[in-house]
Amino acid sequence: METTTATKGYQPMEYKSEEGRLKIFGFWVFLSAEIVLFSTLFATYFVLVHQTAGGPAGKDLFEVNIFAMETFFLLTSSFTCGLAILYMRKNSMKGYLIWTIITLLLGLGFLILEIKEFSTLVEMGAGPTHSAFLSAFFTLVGTHGLHVSLGIVWVTSVMIQVIKRGFTPVTARKIFMTGLYWHFLDVVWIFLFSTIYLLGVA
Amino acid sequence: MEQHHSAKPHIVGYIFSLILTVLAFVDMLYTRLPMSMKITVLLILAVLQFLVQLIYFMHIWESKERAYQVISIAYGIFVAISIVAGSIWIMIYNTMPM
Structure with a gap:
């Protein structure tokens, strides 16, 4: 396989050392464990989705405009995060910073919408304690939201380190891994908006 | 390049x-x-x-470790599908009527 990358004549900085490659591989293993974590929460939700205890169901609660907007924010942030890595590879600090900040703002926008959505639900009396359905819903979507919050903190910290130290094989690897994490959050959201929200309102 | x-x-x-x-x-x-x-x-x-x-x-194809990356994600997906499909199958279609 060595020849494949050699013939391409190009290897990004984060893959140059074996340590870098192994750490990135390790991060894929972590993501695979995250897939399993979320699958248990999805399974719980699907099993409990009809147990509304006489309270509201997804149809009564989910608003298409809001989750469509959330989807658009997160999808676009995944794209801009990819661009940030592209500019990191082009060795352009300015490009990296601009796209990373846009990514963070879109992530924040997503979080604000989600927090608003949650507080509206709780105000309506449809909080997590109301029914098994709502407990499962808040746990699943809340866990994703928590991941997005952690992602924002992580991307920001790496960005500060990059401003201080510049692009090195170590910071390049960190940027790449935060990128993988951020794309993964969008992957989880794809399944969330499809099977929770869209299926809920249909 | x-x-x-x-x-x-x-x-x-x-x-x-x-x-x-x-x-x-x-x-x-x-x-x-x-x-x-x-x-x-x-x-x-x-x-x-x-x-x-x-x-x-x-x-996912980019690293020299691509084969391992794909295998680990594929395994995660396999476990995820087993958990989700298995739970739905047992809890919704195979629960004894109360």
């Missing part, structure tokens, strides 16, 4: 994702297909979008 620094794959991936997302909304909200058909289409679109993220944005 140039092609590795091109934004093209990212833009292609973004356009694919947008199209797949819009199709998912149209499928669930604006068609009159039977529910089982709608859900099948929805799941296919979600899986396609997952692949777009993996290939265009996450560059």
